[in-house]
Amino acid sequence: MSTASFLALALAGLVLVTFPGLCAGTAAAHRLVAKKCHPSGTLEAPSTGHICGECCKPGHFYPKYQCSPPVTASTKAVMTLNNFEEGGDGGGPSECDNKYHLNTEHVVALSTGWYANGRRCGKNIRISAKGRSVLAKVVDECDSLHGCDETHAFQPPCEPNIVDASQSVWDALGITGDDVGDYPITWSDA
Structure with a gap:
């Protein structure tokens, strides 16, 4: 092995060790795409909070985004799970039609910029994910500017690269078990 080849290999290894999110296929790698869209400010969570696993932490500051990365034929994103039914973690009814949706429907909410x-x-x-693809209807906004209140189910503002999908979308893509939650996907306008 030549010295140049060895140095290139060592540098590549150092980069991947230093920035593990660059490894292909991770939600962290897809979050790096969001870096092209810079925060437009911060939102401070109330000093007294609602208690749940996904809820805002009292007094914590969360970034707000007016933008999302550019949409392409294969836009990288992070898919999250949302319950669009009444009483679910999606908060109120969907923005597009002011209705709740069954989790058996292929529906999504998009980050503010993409919405x-x-x-x-x-x-x-x-x-698209795992070699499969599914069509899903946009019914809501995953609000990247507001959060930490009852309207937003006490959750922080969405990151700028989120496709918040119903359970049926996850099922159609064959994503199950521990993979459900945050998953790297690509999407495009259909």
């Missing part, structure tokens, strides 16, 4: 002031409401997007 585009409702321009994607009622439109299908194609979500």
